[in-house]
Amino acid sequence: METMNPTTDEATPAQIVTVGVIGAGQMGSGIAHVLALAGYDVVLNDLDPKSLERALTTIGSNLDRTIRKGTITVADKEQALTRIATTTVVADFAKCQLIIEAATEDEAIKRKIFAGIAPHIAAGTILATNTSSISVTRMAATTPDPSRFVGMHFMNPVPVMTFVEIIRGAATSDATVAAVVAVSDRLGKVNALVEDSPAFLVNRLLIPMLNEAIFALAEGVASVEAIDTAMRLSANHPMGPLMLADYIGLDTCLSIMRILQREFGDQKYRPCPLLVKYVDAGWLGRKTGRGFYDYSGEAPVPAR
DSSP: OOOOOTTSOOOOGGGOOEEEEEOOSHHHHHHHHHHHHTTOEEEEEOSOHHHHHHHHHHHHHHHHHHHHTTSSOHHHHHHHHHTEEEESOGGGGGGOSEEEEOOOSOHHHHHHHHHHHGGGSOTTOEEEEOOSSSOHHHHHTTSSOGGGEEEEEEOSSTTTOOEEEEEEOTTOOHHHHHHHHHHHHHTTOEEEEEEOOTTTTHHHHHHHHHHHHHHHHHTTSSOHHHHHHHHHHHSOOSSOHHHHHHHHOHHHHHHHHHHHHHHHOOGGGOOOHHHHHHHHHTOOBGGGTBSSEEOSSSSOEEOO
């Protein structure tokens, strides 16, 4: 199998027909969903076959919800599902012109993934990472051709949220940026090109705000319900900051705060000790059933 060659032109927007997605979790399944619905063939990869099965079930359920809203037809759903091939074998990425990594937010894991797929991808393949905070430049430097590496940060849930951050690393080529912008446009997303800075744009603004809400809770300024109600009704946020932190995942919030603190060396990015405590307890939010809210019943209720 031919490896990437820095002298070979990368895939153009018109040449991107098949897109690989690494990781069948919430983000990966959502990315596969929107790609298939937009007409791309998708190779969805995960180490765990059961995760792949769950991803297809989730995609099917989310497409059904869209059918009920009248946005797509049953035929659209059927066609989208036929475009998604699942695999645990990285060699299946050989057919892809673009590969989007959506694994857990851990730099060592992401580096290992890109090293593992490098021998199995065709010349000209563009590599994109869905990282929400990790340096695109640093990850790109470990790949055979950093000019074909880019950040493509989708918002969660991917089928609903219309925004994508496109992050240019130090070596990312203009052609690579143009290709992923074209893919984003085809998906019906609004995109913004941002520079490679810790946590980029969205999370640099958002996560410290959530962290400050957690400080307010820890200091007894207000209750969970009061904090979230205040921000929903005064700032017109659709979801309060503590519920949003639960939705994102408290472990992810903590990881981003630690990256901001380490990269900038500024104490204003110090994670709230209560956030650290909850993560240590395994209370990560919706995905574990407990965070600042308890999700064990029919509706979330404040957990303290």
